[in-house]
Amino acid sequence: MKGAVISGYYGFNNLGDEAVLYFILENLKREIPGVKITVLSNSPENTSKTYGVNSVKRDNFKDVIAAIKEADVLISGGGSLIQDATSFLSLLYYLSVIYIAKKLGKKVFIFAQGYGPVKRNISKKLAKYILNKVDYITLRDEDSKRDLLNLGLSPSKITVTADPVIGIEPEAIDEDAGKNILLKKGVDFKKPLIGISIRSHDDNEKIIEEVSRFVEIFQGGADFLLIPYHFPADLDISKKVMQKTYNNNVYLIEENIDPISAFSILKNLNLIVGMRLHSLIMACALFIPTIGISYDPKVDRFMKMAGNTFFMDAKEISGEKIYEMAIIRLKEGITKEERESILNLKKRAGETVKKLIEILI
Incomplete structure (x- = not known):
């Protein structure tokens, strides 16, 4: 029986990373029935319960080494794991797991990651040394x-494919489950429903002010759903927007949800305004119009790849500008160029899976 260990930012209640894991697991199970999978997670019990796979504590290296010994391949990714913007220790962790796998004679597959930013010279030297040892690398963007x-x-041994989450197909998502969640929160679906995903950044007060201004300009002409993509990190800033608007047409996802529920909720939206990269990717996967607020080059990269010109720099965020874009997006929906770009990205996401299966089999 073939076996795989999956390493990434899992078990931290980050919807984007959990959606990546969901995509990898679904495709592995479909393509290799009976495959034995172990996920390295910060919360192994929750990961096992949510996805029905074996999971071990990611920083328990005794268990990590034991899992890798039993596997045929280490899958590293997706997301942006090889970067030192978060910390040098974060980069060192992911490279160490790869190094251990290679020392144990295992294949290593980098799964549709975004590389960087890597700023420290020592980080670059380590990345070069260890990544040169891996069997194959798939990346989510040309940069x-x-x-x-x-x-x-x-x-x-490098191929540019696409972020795996874009590969989720709309017909695989149960819209009714999400609708029931929203009905319980009081959404009546009599008006357009706009999702908002924001996070803390350089100037939180400006973000709160301008997003609240965007909501208020609608003057009750739409309903809004605040979705914290990293729980509970995004909850506080989302609550502050809700408190500032004083409207009864603003709703909040106050609990941690899994990616399956998140996709189901998104399928009920008419538009997403997002800072979090995967709020935009998940919406695009379902062909839902998006407006991006870019706090990181990875957001710009994705929006351009998706054929989407409706985004702005977080430093220049404007409630009026978001409103103007939202009116166009609600009226016109997904453009022909966007649809063609998204379909191409979906095809490329499938190529990542094909490459992985080739390595594993």
């Missing part, structure tokens, strides 16, 4: 490939 080539990696 990441360029950075790895500049680092000195061979182009022969």
Whole structure:
């Protein structure tokens, strides 16, 4: 029986990373029935319960090494794991897991990751040394490939595909389950429903002020749903927007939800205004119009790849500008260029799975 260990930012209540894990698991189970999977997680009990797979504590290296010994391949990703913007220790952790797998003679597959930013010289040297040992690398954008080539990696084992979450198909999502969640929160679906995903950044007060202004300009002409994508990290800033608007047409997801529920909720929306990258990717996967508020180059990269011009820098966020974009998006929906770009990204996400199966089999 084939076996895989999956390493990533799992078990931290981050919807984007959990959606990545969901995609990997669903495809592995479909393509290799009976495959034995172990996920390295910050919360192994929750991961096992949610996805029905074996899971071990990600920082218990005795258990991590034991799991890798039993596997055929280590899958690293997706997301942006090889970066030192969060911390040097974060980068060191993910590279260490890869290094352990290679020392144990296992195959390593980088699953549709975004590389960087990597700023420290020691980080770059470690990344070059260890990533040169992996069997295959798939990336979610061309800029990441360029950075790895500049680092000195061979182009022969690098392919640009797409973020795996874009590969989720709308018909696989149960819309009614999400609708029931929203009905219990008081949403009556008599007006357009706009999702909002925001996070703390450089100027939280400005973000709160301008997002609240966007809501108020509608003057009750739409309902709004605040969705914390990283729980509970995004909950506080979402609550502050809700408190500032003083409207009874603003709703909040106050509990931690799994990616299956999140997709189901999103399928009931008419538009997403998002800072979190995966709020935008998940919406695009379901062909829901999006407006991006970019706090990181990865957001710009994705919006451009998706053929979407409706985004702005978080430093220049404006309630009026979001409103103007929202009126257009609600009226016109997904453009032809966006649909074609999204379909292409979906095809490329499927290529990641094919490459992985080739490595594993």
